Amino acid sequence: MIRAIVTDIEGTTGSIGFVHEVLFPYARERLSDFVRQRGNEPAFAEQLEAVRELAGEPEADRERVIAILEGWLDADRKATPLKALQGMIWETGYRRGDFTGHVYSDVVQHLAAWQAAGLALYVYSSGSIQAQKLLFGHSDVGDLTPLFAGYFDTTTGPKQEADSYRRIAAHLGLAGHEILFLSDALAELDAAAAAGFHTVQLARDSGMITGDHPVAASFDAVRFPDD
Ligand SMILES: CSCCC(=O)C(=O)COP(=O)(O)O
Numbered sequence: 553m554i555r556a557i558v559t560d561i562e563g564t565t566g567s568i569g570f571v572h573e574v575l576f577p578y579a580r581e582r583l584s585d586f587v588r589q590r591g592n593e594p595a596f597a598e599q600l601e602a603v604r605e606l607a608g609e610p611e612a613d614r615e616r617v618i619a620i621l622e623g624w625l626d627a628d629r630k631a632t633p634l635k636a637l638q639g640m641i642w643e644t645g646y647r648r649g650d651f652t653g654h655v656y657s658d659v660v661q662h663l664a665a666w667q668a669a670g671l672a673l674y675v676y677s678s679g680s681i682q683a684q685k686l687l688f689g690h691s692d693v694g695d696l697t698p699l700f701a702g703y704f705d706t707t708t709g710p711k712q713e714a715d716s717y718r719r720i721a722a723h724l725g726l727a728g729h730e731i732l733f734l735s736d737a738l739a740e741l742d743a744a745a746a747a748g749f750h751t752v753q754l755a756r757d758s759g760m761i762t763g764d765h766p767v768a769a770s771f772d773a774v775r776f777p778d779d
């Protein structure tokens with residue numbers, strides 16, 4: 553019996569295009585100025601220090617840290633301090649109304665129905681928890697944060713590792729088989745399945761590579777194992 557649903561964001565609740573063509577460029581265009589102007593603020597300074605540590609360059613000056621971050625952006629590296637900094641930059645964009653968080657039209661009604669049926673809903677994204685709350689709090693259809701019981705990001709571990717899902721299950725106090733994980737990414741689904749989660753792959757694009765997981769073209773087609 554499924555008691556909780558954990559969902560990915562990019563490619564699952566919202567489009568890859570919104571993340572890669574709106575959010576990522578917005579952060580990239582502002583990253584160097586943010587680091588130069590706000591690098592002394594404790595929240596920023598903490599992340600810049602984490603960049604130095606992760607890069608193995610404890611002496612890196614601010615310009616070097618910017619170069620490291622831009623390299624990680626180019627490689628779409630899901631590095632925790634980069635993700636934290638992106639979230640801080642996106643906060644400005646959401647608050648100014650430069651964009652709203654994309655959510656597919658099929659998503660909200662199903663999340664609401666699952667919540668009404670007693671399921672606890674969680675997000676697990678490489679984007680920071682702050683970024684997740686911003687996206688759903690400033691979505692195309694308004695504030696969706698009341699739908700979610702909690703959020704997980706890379707501070708729980710990488711999404712391609714089974715131990716990350718074991719930590720999530722332990723945090724929720726549930727067995728893996730009581731949790732359904734939704735994602736478009738095979739490596740994430742494989743890791744969740746290895747931790748005993750039920751899985752559904754969202755294949756919103758008919759050309760997507762699919763694996764051994766149940767596949768749904770939208771949330772309309774998500775079926776629970778008991779169905
Ligand atoms: C919270 S929106 C930004 C998502 C993001 O930064 C990213 O790298 C995509 O991560 P996901 O795990 O949702 O595929």
Ligand SMILES: [Mg+2]
Nearest residue numbers: 560562563736
């Ligand atoms: Mg995804």
